[in-house]
Amino acid sequence: MWYENILETIGNTPLVKLNKVTQQLKGTILAKIETTNPGNSIKDRMAVQMIEDAENAGLLKPGGTIIEGTSGNTGMGLAIAAVVKGYRCIFTTTDKQSKEKIDALRAFGAEVIVCPTNVEPEDPRSYYAVSSRLEKEIPNSWKADQYDNPSNAKAHYEQTGPEIWKQTDGKITHLVAGVGTGGTISGVAKYLRERNPAIKVWGIDTYGSVFKKYKETGVFDKNEIYPYITEGIGEDFLPANVDFNLIDLFEKVSDKDAALMTRELARREGIFAGNSAGAAVMGLLQLGHSLQDDDLVVVIFHDHGSRYMGKMYNEDWLRERGFLKDEKLTAKRLLKR
Numbered sequence: 001m002w003y004e005n006i007l008e009t010i011g012n013t014p015l016v017k018l019n020k021v022t023q024q025l026k027g028t029i030l031a032k033i034e035t036t037n038p039g040n041s042i043k044d045r046m047a048v049q050m051i052e053d054a055e056n057a058g059l060l061k062p063g064g065t066i067i068e069g070t071s072g073n074t075g076m077g078l079a080i081a082a083v084v085k086g087y088r089c090i091f092t093t094t095d096k097q098s099k100e101k102i103d104a105l106r107a108f109g110a111e112v113i114v115c116p117t118n119v120e121p122e123d124p125r126s127y128y129a130v131s132s133r134l135e136k137e138i139p140n141s142w143k144a145d146q147y148d149n150p151s152n153a154k155a156h157y158e159q160t161g162p163e164i165w166k167q168t169d170g171k172i173t174h175l176v177a178g179v180g181t182g183g184t185i186s187g188v189a190k191y192l193r194e195r196n197p198a199i200k201v202w203g204i205d206t207y208g209s210v211f212k213k214y215k216e217t218g219v220f221d222k223n224e225i226y227p228y229i230t231e232g233i234g235e236d237f238l239p240a241n242v243d244f245n246l247i248d249l250f251e252k253v254s255d256k257d258a259a260l261m262t263r264e265l266a267r268r269e270g271i272f273a274g275n276s277a278g279a280a281v282m283g284l285l286q287l288g289h290s291l292q293d294d295d296l297v298v299v300i301f302h303d304h305g306s307r308y309m310g311k312m313y314n315e316d317w318l319r320e321r322g323f324l325k326d327e328k329l330t331a332k333r334l335l336k337r
């Protein structure tokens with residue numbers, strides 16, 4: 001038995017019980033481990049969906065150029081699909097992203113333009129603005145626009161949600177996921193809620209992002225916006241793919257707690273996951289007191305630890321940020337809860 005190409009291996013990712021890091025919580029906690037996708041992240045799913053929907057709509061034509069502002073994982077999915085399908089890729093990203101992520105995109109032949117992080121989205125230097133300009137300038141190009149493209153959430157409505165429903169035999173009670181574009185949480189939640197409207201949906205946000213305040217007050221508060229370290233989640237604007245009606249609440253996790261919990265996942269569970277998995281588990285620990293014995297929680301682990309070797313898996317990086325001295329304390333705090 002074989003697959004016709006690497007894209008056919010996307011999806012059907014494993015659900016794995018967490019046995020140590022969440023032991024202080026009631027209920028069963030399962031991680032949906034998206035690292036087995038060919039690009040090592042959940043974003044492969046929506047990348048292929050966006051491309052195929054664009055092909056079907058006549059927006060992306062043979063020999064065309066795919067353009068996107070991406071923090072790496074979406075770019076990886078798009079780059080792999082572009083290799084298989086014969087497109088050129090140009091990505092804009094920010095100088096906050098791991099060097100490993102950028103090098104990985106280039107490994108697949110994509111062109112990557114690195115833009116400054118600390119400018120407004122409307123600033124002509126921002127990675128949003130540069131990608132929009134390139135789309136206008138380059139003939140036969142198509143911008144994937146993961147933030148507002150409905151194919152993003154649709155991929156998770158059609159694939160990730162049904163997988164989770166089937167794998168838990170419909171017994172899932174809580175969904176926990178980091179929120180960036182919102183595609184993952186909104187698509188999965190839509191599918192699950194159609195099956196069981198009682199399922200709780202908890203979005204994980206970062207300090208420096210607007211989501212939590214917006215959900216709680218309906219106000220887009222610019223004072224919430226400041227630079228942060230955690231990658232992949234939190235935003236300084238409201239993407240169309242975040243369906244606030246499907247998300248019961250947002251929980252913010254600090255950069256330090258997210259980084260240290262990411263390390264704990266490797267050390268205690270043997271799961272080598274990315275920064276947003278640590279953030280999601282930490283958010284669950286912050287919120288989890290309300291869980292009951294028969295609750296079944298699914299936490300999304302979006303990407304792989306290899307992308308963060310220069311960051312939370314690097315002791316110098318941790319030390320420079322004053323995170324390392326807290327590592328033992330975090331372990332103790334976790335065990336005590």
Ligand code: PMP
Pocket residue numbers: 043071073074178179180181182183184185231232233274275276277302303
């Ligand atoms: N974690 C990581 C590592 C990501 O790259 C992303 C995508 N930005 C997310 C979480 C959030 O997923 P989504 O964009 O579907 O909300």
